[in-house]
């Protein structure tokens with residue numbers, strides 16, 4: 134029984150939205166999910182947020198794609214005219230059989246590869262898919278397309294965090310799980326809005342605060358978690374490095390460094406100390422807008438806490454200096470010895486439910502599975518032997534770079550001509566959408582595999598109808614490095630198919646001879662091959678163990694290894710075993726406000742909607758709670774603009790404009806406007822800037838110049 138309803142079955146799975154990885158149970162009646170309940174998983178202990186509890190009926194939405202579609206002959210693609218959500222597509226596409234659609238989808242990609250070379254093709258996988266799908270997809274691109282042109286939305290969220298972490302500590306994942314906040318005396322939450330983006334994780338932070346943990350919230354937007362904070366640091370957008378270097382300066386200046394930890398566990402300390410000498414709080418206070426004495430007070434508290442932990446989000450990573458921001462966080466933890474013990478360490482709060490796992494599985498252009506560099510000779514030789522085929526040695530292009538390559542001259546030998554997108558929506562999620570949509574429209578061949586007619590699918594040549602999360606079995610890895618098993622609760626609608634089956638069909642038609650026989654459409658066989666390729670991380674997590682235990686944390690190297698929630702206890706997985714300290718300089722945002730565009734745009738998510746909204750805006754309860762796009766501004770800015778809350782405003786940048794309702798938000802700083810990017814009818818990314826962090830290649834979603842006027 135669920136309430137007064139009798140259900141046919143209960144199926145244990147994992148929430149498909151954020152990286153917290155809450156375990157849940159689908160309640161199914163008449164092959165429909167009618168309710169969701171939280172389970173006692175290690176990340177949630179029965180808790181769910183509004184998305185996990187109510188965001189399930191998108192799977193039964195009338196707009197689900199239920200058969201393959203092929204673009205009608207002669208129907209042009211228009212990058213500047215994406216139709217409204219769930220518009221009638223029948224004049225643009227016609228139904229096709231799976232045989233016809235797959236033959237066309239793979240056949241044209243193969244023809245482009247044979248004619249123009251491997252670099253003319255690319256694949257975007259998905260952080261919404263399973264680990265097995267991510268692994269198989271990148272293997273298809275590397276062994277079938279013939280290059281490393283494979284990427285996914287990690288490039289849009291934490292790529293700069295991963296770049297800094299790999300460089301500094303030798304691992305791109307978290308050092309301690311979120312729940313470790315219970316053991317921290319102080320937690321620094323920076324560039325993160327956890328009550329919205331990681332709601333159940335935020336409940337653990339609030340519980341910790343109630344038990345005496347001091348929360349420091351450092352963010353240009355003071356969000357709900359600020360109510361629990363001991364100190365809030367509303368620093369000026371774009372000044373993260375100034376604030377953090379001033380904290381590092383204070384720790385050194387006031388003799389609060391952990392000498393033993395620095396001597397035994399780190400390298401390049403002298404360079405760091407020399408570099409931050411000029412970043413005194415007194416010098417940086419006018420830059421970042423935080424009083425020097427507050428910077429010193431917080432730095433002292435962090436350094437002298439028995440255990441202090443840093444959790445951060447995309448407010449840190451989505452800048453042209455995103456990698457530098459994270460280098461500072463690593464340095465702050467290292468010089469205070471706040472890493473490698475309970476309640477301490479570095480935790481980049483991963484966004485998507487499986488962005489950690491998809492990255493681990495090799496869905497990135499510079500790394501094979503388990504972060505083995507494609508240009509490393511021994512890793513390259515190992516994978517050539519393992520997959521039994523020659524492999525490209527050069528890193529591929531990233532998401533945003535590939536859009537530029539699509540619009541490159543005919544003479545460019547790396548011009549992108551064919552693209553296979555599985556479960557991503559770059560026509561909504563990429564920066565500078567007018568550019569992205571024209572790039573997608575210009576492709577000679579675009580194959581999109583998805584569950585809805587997304588803004589990206591409208592620009593496709595072939596659309597392959599895929600399965601939603603509750604319609605398949607597979608594993609995902611959460612922000613805590615837990616590999617968790619989700620089980621199939623219902624069948625896909627109509628003739629939609631499992632993504633793993635579709636990838637294999639594409640591979641076969643690209644000329645690959647794969648054989649993943651077995652139960653669950655071969656998912657266990659794919660997992661086992663991936664486990665071998667990632668032996669140094671998940672070697673001890675066999676499929677049977679996941680079926681038994683449901684969740685195991687890596688590194689886990691043997692069958693009897695319980696997994697390691699806290700890492701770096703004795704050494705760092707770098708070449709010399711030490712954490713490398715990297716000094717940073719002040720780097721300005723790529724586009725700063727001026728007379729024409731005097732305000733700063735910050736984009737992000739909101740509690741009820743997930744990323745480009747393709748799922749949550751089709752979930753009845755969530756859509757009813759937040760049905761319309763809004764822009765958040767401070768009361769002073771609304772007054773200056775002569776706008777009442779609820780009135781419509783037009784926000785313009787050098788790249789586009791959107792019109793939406795204004796919302797008063799006292800946490801948003803004067804001169805800033807915040808817009809969630811989930812709304813196709815007011816797509817925030819029409820405005821954003823595609824300037825990239827040079828290391829992580831992540832776009833600057835958190836800062837560009839805009840103007841705001843009352844609409845009409």
Ligand code: SF4
Pocket residue numbers: 148149150151152153154155177180181182183184185186331332333334
């Ligand atoms: Fe799902 Fe994240 Fe909410 Fe948990 S916190 S229920 S994983 S969206």
